[in-house]
Amino acid sequence: MQSFEERLNKTLDNVKSKFVSIRTGRANPDLLSSVVVQYYGATVPLQQLGSVSVSDGNTLVVNIFDAGAISSVEKAIMSSDLGLNPQTDGSIIRLRLPDLTEDRRNELVKYVKKLSEEGKVSLRNIRRDELDAIKKQDDLSDDEKKRASESIQKLLDQYIVKVDDLVKQKEDEIRTI
Numbered sequence: 001m002q003s004f005e006e007r008l009n010k011t012l013d014n015v016k017s018k019f020v021s022i023r024t025g026r027a028n029p030d031l032l033s034s035v036v037v038q039y040y041g042a043t044v045p046l047q048q049l050g051s052v053s054v055s056d057g058n059t060l061v062v063n064i065f066d067a068g069a070i071s072s073v074e075k076a077i078m079s080s081d082l083g084l085n086p087q088t089d090g091s092i093i094r095l096r097l098p099d100l101t102e103d104r105r106n107e108l109v110k111y112v113k114k115l116s117e118e119g120k121v122s123l124r125n126i127r128r129d130e131l132d133a134i135k136k137q138d139d140l141s142d143d144e145k146k147r148a149s150e151s152i153q154k155l156l157d158q159y160i161v162k163v164d165d166l167v168k169q170k171e172d173e174i175r176t177i
Helices: 002-020 029-034 067-079 102-136 142-175
Strands: 036-039 042-045 050-056 059-064 086-089 092-096
Touching: 002 029, 002 102, 002 142, 029 050, 029 059, 036 067, 059 067, 067 086, 067 092, 102 142
Parallel strands: none
Antiparallel strands: 036 042, 050 059, 059 092, 086 092
């Protein structure tokens, strides 16, 4: 049961991390966590090349450590699916987040729901694996197997509620103007 719960926690953390990278109306440094930069032939996360901060409600500021990496960082930001247009000022890159339209908000909510459904499928797959492992154990009686299956289902239901709560929070965050 402990390994089962650990796997459920990892899946929940994965869903949370995907939700963090979804853009809302406010600037969030984690928005750039998925951006990777080609830097001297290697693929490097943006956080290793500079510090990301929020200057006002909807502007991100990236302070690049190595001036030679600025053009690579700009290319990586433009090629990402974030829809941001970098403005360079020396070793600082400013990213102004445009206001979200109602259509874009609806698209983001659909995307959040899609990600949550993928997370729920992962949780159900973990449950299936655990139930198969219980069925294969010959040293357990039928009643013990049934009790274990019921406790696994109860735990899974709790995690599905947690995913639904995350979706609700993210949807509220996206819809807030």
